[in-house]
Amino acid sequence: MKVGDLQLTTRLVGTGVDAAHPVSADQLEHSHVQGDPDTDVHVVEHQIDVTMLDLSLGASLSLSSRWAVDLRVPVRVTQIRPTFIDATGASDPSFSSIHHRDETLVGLSDVQLWGRYRVWAEPDSDWILELRSGLALPTGGTEEDPFELGRAGESHQHIFYGSGTLDPLVGFNAQLLGDVWGGGSYGMLRTALYDNSFGYRAGSKATVGVEAQSPLTLNDWRFYAGAAVYHEEPSTWRAGTALNTGRSDVVPYLGFAYSYADRGELGFSLKRPVNLRAQGGQITVPWIAGLTASWSTSIWDAAAPVPEEDSHEHGGGHDHDGGGEHGDEHGDSHTSTAGEPNPAGHFDEDPEELATLPGDVEDVAVGGKSFLLSDALVPGKITVVDFWAEWCHPCRHIDSALRRLAAGFPDLAVRRAELIDFDSPVAQAHLPGVAGLPVVWIFDRFGKRVQVLEGTTEVQMRSVLELLLSPPAP
Numbered sequence: 001m002k003v004g005d006l007q008l009t010t011r012l013v014g015t016g017v018d019a020a021h022p023v024s025a026d027q028l029e030h031s032h033v034q035g036d037p038d039t040d041v042h043v044v045e046h047q048i049d050v051t052m053l054d055l056s057l058g059a060s061l062s063l064s065s066r067w068a069v070d071l072r073v074p075v076r077v078t079q080i081r082p083t084f085i086d087a088t089g090a091s092d093p094s095f096s097s098i099h100h101r102d103e104t105l106v107g108l109s110d111v112q113l114w115g116r117y118r119v120w121a122e123p124d125s126d127w128i129l130e131l132r133s134g135l136a137l138p139t140g141g142t143e144e145d146p147f148e149l150g151r152a153g154e155s156h157q158h159i160f161y162g163s164g165t166l167d168p169l170v171g172f173n174a175q176l177l178g179d180v181w182g183g184g185s186y187g188m189l190r191t192a193l194y195d196n197s198f199g200y201r202a203g204s205k206a207t208v209g210v211e212a213q214s215p216l217t218l219n220d221w222r223f224y225a226g227a228a229v230y231h232e233e234p235s236t237w238r239a240g241t242a243l244n245t246g247r248s249d250v251v252p253y254l255g256f257a258y259s260y261a262d263r264g265e266l267g268f269s270l271k272r273p274v275n276l277r278a279q280g281g282q283i284t285v286p287w288i289a290g291l292t293a294s295w296s297t298s299i300w301d302a303a304a305p306v307p308e309e310d311s312h313e314h315g316g317g318h319d320h321d322g323g324g325e326h327g328d329e330h331g332d333s334h335t336s337t338a339g340e341p342n343p344a345g346h347f348d349e350d351p352e353e354l355a356t357l358p359g360d361v362e363d364v365a366v367g368g369k370s371f372l373l374s375d376a377l378v379p380g381k382i383t384v385v386d387f388w389a390e391w392c393h394p395c396r397h398i399d400s401a402l403r404r405l406a407a408g409f410p411d412l413a414v415r416r417a418e419l420i421d422f423d424s425p426v427a428q429a430h431l432p433g434v435a436g437l438p439v440v441w442i443f444d445r446f447g448k449r450v451q452v453l454e455g456t457t458e459v460q461m462r463s464v465l466e467l468l469l470s471p472p473a474p
Contacts, residue, residue: 005423007296019283020047021317022273023099037095043095045085050283053077065435070114070134076161078105097171098155099146109140109161110182113168118433128184128432132171133261138164144198145237164196173240177432180372182213193236201234203245219425225254234279244280249273256294258428263423267292274411296423365417377447378413380470387439388433389419395438401458409469411445 017105022045057073082100084092114134140162149156167190176186191204211226227250234246255269271288360378364371364385377383386402388395402414419427421436434454440461444452451464 003210005062005296007058007294008295009056009060009292011054011056011058011292013052013056013288014055015285015288016054017050017283017285018048018054019050020045020104021211021280021282024053034350042087043084043092043400044087045098046100047083047085048095048100049081049083051079057453065433068116068118070112070113070116070132072112074109074111076105076107076109078159079103080105080159098153099150099158100240105161107141107161110136110163110167111139112136114169114171116173117241122255128175128177129174129429132169132173132188134169136163136167136169138162138166138196140164142196144196144202145200145239146241147237148239154174163192163202164198164200165192165194165202167192167202176434177429180374181212182290183210185210200235200237200242203235205230205232207231209251211428215370215429217372218260219371222257222259223254224256225252227252230273246277246279247282247287248276248278250286253288255290259425263297263421265293268305303437357407359403359408360410360413361403361406362413362415363418364415365426367418368426369422370425370429371417371453373430376415376417377443378415379414379447380445381411382409382445383413383415383443383447383464384465385415385417385441387417387426387437387441389421392437396464397458398440398456398461405462409465409472411469412465442468 008316023043035224042420048140053076054441055075055077057075059071061070062068070335080403082102084095084096084097086092091410112134114132116130116295118130119129119131139158142162142164143157143160146156146158153375169188169190171186171188173184173186173371176182185208187208189204192202200400207228207230209222209226209228213222213224215221216223219264230247230249232245232247232249235242247447251273255267257265259265267290269292271290275284294395304442312417313472317341360381364376373385384402386395386398407414408412416432419431419437421427422431427434438456440451440453440454440456441449442453442464444450450468453461453464
């Protein structure tokens with residue numbers, strides 16, 4: 001994301017789970033065989049089938065090249081279908097319990113506010129490191145101690161959607177970006193610092209995971225696989241540790257995402273938790289399926305693609321270097337003769353004439369689609385990858401100069417990569433953390449990248465290329 005970009009995300013996760021737990025002696029309930037009031041049946045076990053849908057609405061706003069804020073609003077739907085087992089092992093469909101009911105619950109969970117700081121994201125680096133911190137707001141519903149109410153023989157609710165406390169959040173996200181394969185690691189910790197109004201304190205929750213991803217030669221697709229370790233400490237009530245809380249799981253997963261319309265993405269994921277430790281009777285989760293849809297847009301003018309030549313700045317206030325050379329680059333003293341340089345070294349050329357020039361010039365990315373860097377490199381030649389966009393006026397001058405150089409140097413190969421904006425797949429794959437054009441990568445004859453020219457001028461680029469293309473001294 002570049003400065004001023006707003007990304008909206010909708011994520012729907014569906015889970016079908018089941019749980020079973022015995023009823024303690026002080027919570028035994030009684031029932032009667034239908035039509036025979038003299039019988040006394042004890043229900044000794046509860047079996048619960050639960051279907052859960054989690055809808056998360058998210059918004060991420062990029063404030064600068066390093067700072068961003070995130071908002072997550074989770075809404076949950078839980079359908080509960082209990083079965084009650086008596087001492088003989090038979091189910092009692094007529095039994096009505098104070099512990100569980102046949103019901104559907106809908107409610108808001110705890111809203112999360114995050115701040116993100118990008119620690120390390122150099123333009124020529126394949127690494128990204130972000131630190132995150134935030135707060136979970138007490139917006140979800142809470143309940144009284146269900147175990148205490150159960151012992152008193154009163155109806156109660158075991159499922160609630162909030163902690164009732166303002167909980168701090170911390171996390172990190174590290175990524176390695178590659179042309180064929182990428183990967184990364186991530187983590188998150190949430191902890192409660194005090195009891196809520198009912199005397200409940202949620203146990204701390206931590207997740208750490210690793211992931212690998214690749215387009216698998218499909219430019220608009222991203223396939224990924226990973227595994228996460230989830231650990232939850234037992235929760236507590238005033239009376240002591242909450243029953244049936246505290247667990248550890250390993251969660252392997254895989255999924256894919258498809259990029260569309262340059263700013264949107266649709267995704268699907270499938271997870272299979274493997275429980276390592278659980279305290280008391282807890283849910284068994286067979287599979288977790290998730291659907292994700294996201295869309296991004298710019299909400300202020302500074303972040304929009306810049307149509308005029310005087311505004312092609314880097315995000316975060318990093319302007320071009322070069323002093324007076326930069327000032328000359330935007331002069332108005334263009335000549336009217338096509339092909340003749342003006343005092344700033346520009347060429348106002350006829351595009352049709354440029355297209356007829358000889359030289360090894362090809363498009364490797366059109367319309368913002370990505371490409372494999374290995375396919376762009378030409379063994380034995382100096383290869384230039386030119387990232388450009390229609391709205392970038394200086395990019396036209398760079399393109400003109402590169403075509404002229406390619407026409408005069410058979411050992412030069414120019415590969416053009418078109419961006420629509422900085423959310424285009426080609427920018428996401430190859431220019432993370434970059435928010436200004438033109439950008440030129442230069443590779444030697446062995447495929448090693450020797451120069452990254454960001455916001456470059458024609459004079460700077462020509463001097464680098466002519467030095468590389470010049471024959472060695474005798």
